[in-house]
Amino acid sequence: MQKLRRPVLALLMAGATLGASPAWAAEPAKPAKAENSALSGELFHLILIGELELRAENPGAAYQLLLDAARRSKEESLFRRATDIAVEARAGDQALASVQAWRLAAPKSLDALRYEVQLLIALNRAGDTTEPLKTLLGLIPPGDLAGGLLALPRTLGRGAKPETIVEVVERVVAPYQKQADPAVAAAAWVAVARARLGADRVEDSLAALNAAQLLQPQSEGAVLLALELMARAQPVAEPMVQRYLKAQSAGGGSTLNAVRLIYARGLAGQERHGEALELLQTVTREAPDLTESWLTLGALQFELRQYPESERTLQEFLSRSENSAALPQGHPATPGPDEAEGRPDPRSELRRQRSQAMMVLSQVAEKRGDLPAAEAWLDRIEEVPPLLLQSRRAALMAQRGDVDGARRLLQELPADSPEAARGKLMAEASLLRDAKRWDQADAVLQRAGELFPDDVDLLYERAMLSEKRQRYEEMESLLRKVIQLQPKHHHAYNALGYTLADRNTRLPEAQALIQRALELAPGEPYLLDSLGWVAYRMGRHQEALDALQSAYRSRPDPEIGAHLGEVLWVMGRRDEAERIWREVKQRDAANEVLKETLQRLKISL
Template sequence: MPLPPVPAISARRAPLKHPGGRLRGLCALMAGLGLLGGLALPARAQEAAPSAPAASAAAAAPTRSALDGVLFYQVLVSELELRAGNPALAYQVMMEAAKRSRDEALYRRAVDIALGAQAGEQAAEALRQWRQALPQSRQAAEIDTQMLVALGRFADARKALESFIELTPEAERPAAIASLPRLVLAGAKPQDTARMLDETLAVWRSRPATLASAQIATAAAWLTAGERERALGYVRQASRRDPADPTPALLALELMKDTPAAEEIVRAHLASPMPAPAVRAGYVRRLSTAQRYGEALREARALTRAAPEMGNGWLMQGALEIEAGEPAPARVSLQRYLDLRSVATPPLVRPQTSGEDEDDGSSEAGDLLRRGDEQELLQAFLMLAQASEQLRDYAAAQTWLERAAELQPQDSATVLSRRASLLMRQGRLDEARALLQRLPQDTPEQQRARLLTETQLLRDARQWQAAHELLAQATARLPDDADLLYEQALLAEKLRRYDEMETLLRRVITLRPEQQHAYNALGYSLAERGQRLPEARELIARALALTPGDPYITDSLGWVEFRMGRAEEAARLLRQAYGQRPDVEIGAHLGEVLWSMGRRDEARQVWRESRERDAGNEVLIETLERLKVKP
């Protein structure tokens, strides 16, 4: 949109007659507006300033671009007109000032005024005149490139971009090239922008000094444009050139989300002599997201060995150790995290002593909060409470929950839930259920969350009938709530009401055909009971297609293969699942398959590992008793 025409302004162009005190006052005003950056004051104004020595005034003699009276007046008028809501006049006066002074800052200001007024034609004209007046201006070439990309004029944008790179000093060129992928975000056609960057950077990918940055910039541009396979190709080239360079590996981590082949690039970097801790930390997160918890834990431990001062590494390691059923190592890892954050902590085992003065660490916690780590600290406290609870160190668990409550003074749903779980583990189930009544219930979502929390509490206490009755009341009111129906189905199975379980799960599948858990639960239940095994396998395969690589569903598929007499395939699948997630029930299944194949020592080893994680697991106990095995 062009700016409207403006009247002649020649009458406003007379220079100031008295640039002394008034000029200093106006200079102060303009400095406050940020309008004097990069502009030299005229000599007479400097002489008038009481703090400026004569030598400084002489040294700052006006040049062609100096801010003389006329130029000063033009800049001031332009800014005042802009503030008064007259961008057309502000633009015209600023352009006259820029052409008269050939000052880069004034050309840039004119472009900004036009862009602020959404006057694309004037902005383009200001840039054209800027580049004509100052052909060696790198800033003008950069802004020109950005504008042309935004306008979709890619042929012209490429010329401007080539000029920008050529005008960049050689030492700064790699960094400038590395910054180019941001252009992709600015354009309406990201694929065309990425292609233009790719073609422009071809020559720079052939020069040793810019090879690395040009490869990475091209890869990042295609990644930003959503062309992941093209991005992967350039990332591979960069990685093969120098596997120790962390930049290709960091891009590969982004690609790993839906391009599995990128993982080999990450692994290549981690195999280099000094891999970057940031790459390994990112890899741990990717593996965790993919539920490959066993691998994630191994990488987390490698990270803390290589970078023991990296607090987040210990936090991730502790979380994964809890996931793996290793609460004692988890507690050590999480306390190491708090030590690195300088947060006071209670001892690992805290005896209850009447009248004991406790250091609650509130000042350290407050300091951590001020550093913006509230959520991390809260999670560390909650995980320490969970680990202590699993170790039956209930006093320490209560202490950690109190520390968590310091960060969330209101009745946090998470803290209350953990407190209820702690009471339940101490046999105080009625108190635990009463505590859950304090959970917020103002909205249907909050009521539903409280119901599911109480149900889980009853499940953990093996109160199957009470939990089933609670859910039955809820599903009577909400017959189409798939989550509640699914939970009720699992409880029906615990009560051996298999027909009811199947009816409920098929209802869930009807309501949510993409819900993989319902297919898996029904298929596993059939396999466990040795019924309709081909149908069970089909259901589980459907679940795995919805969530490829899920270790629990892979376990189910391995179990149904075993029930169908295919022990070798079952062992392969169960090894895969156990490697991803060394869960006790998966270990029980894997051990049984190995035992049936005559691999007794290997089976005993898996069972021993599983018993160390949870000796009270029902599936493991039943398996060992049925096979009459003592690992």
């Protein structure tokens, strides 16, 4: 059943009272002190009749009566009530008239200004918010002003056109960009930067962000936006993050470590695992109570095949997060309005994180051959997608030798959407590929391709399967189709280039394909590995060594290590080669590339 939606106007107005920003979010309602009412009998009678009209489903009359009472008494609570009635009735013009009367009666009312701004946005009149926003900022206490400026773009962004938001924000914050207080001036520039980014003006956003950080290198608003830009594949924002970390190195507290955590995740996403690992180790050491850092570190250690370290780290996460399992005192038993608007329930988020940790711990147990322990971890999981959980159960069944039973387990999953059906087929093909049932895996992928023609992920998987079966012409045809459908699919360029290099054929073409992949994903370790490997095949050993060392530093992967060791061995640096190979063997003794390399070179470690 589709979730019911409140009217847009009411929804936006609700946002004005839900604490959306630290500077002008309405305070939660507090119990009123018992006081004698200052209302006259006549006014009390107006209010009573107004409420009765509302109960009789006559909101127009109720609004008029309560607004009349508010004008006579100048009571803010009555103006608020009249405005809310108009909002609920979706009478935007009447709601705005009520708020404007409220402002005349109480010129310094923050609530009245908040309501007016939100109403103007809801009525598609964001351009008219300049005056109330300027007034509102002028009434904010100095200590809260920076927060108020930072909140501007998000407040306006609930319904206004992006370019209108830019115009309004630039006008409103202009006086604050030259303030003596660097925190305020920097916040004004960050507000402009965020508004411009919302309008897809990335270069203009970066210019404003740079101005903010020059004024205040330790600006939290600036670094958070810089991290967001990094996540949008804007590498020019990374020096701003590094500048912040340097400015805070003397001790930035919890905010510094939260930024480090987000930055580390970004680095891991760019395959810069060595840097991410070092940063996460710093965070867990300096801020051990930041539990999410333990989860991220443990997952990264698993990715790097550091299985004992991953297990210890994730056990530490579970131990520390267990203390957070109980809700804080006074937390509502059911999601509140803010959660209904898309904010995650903290209890559900914690269960999800703990389930992620248990999923990885199950894989660690599988890697060391302890299948009962792997299954026991799966039994404890509460919140993961059913397909993911059943895929793991199926993988363990296959490990025990029951591949057909594992297939049935996946096939019995419901497929109530095209995405679910596709996911089931991909999971089954992956299971069969790992079991080296190449023909059956290919048949499943072909069936999936009939249902989802021109799906690049399916085509890529079929290409990788063709490579396993040494059907190289078929593999090349499939990869070229992927490139045709998605010209920026860097994995396809790399896979084709690496396969040519590994077969020691068409090397100039292989090099061009890999270089194209690197243009699309600069610095990615697997691409650097491919570049080093093709240089090695072409006899350019120093060039190969430079590329492979860079790749291995960033991601100490067994395949990269096997290639690096071979280049060192051929260059006569045999002690270094054996050291690298031993590292790889300790991490993944069953790695096929390592075994093939040592066997071909007739080396026994």
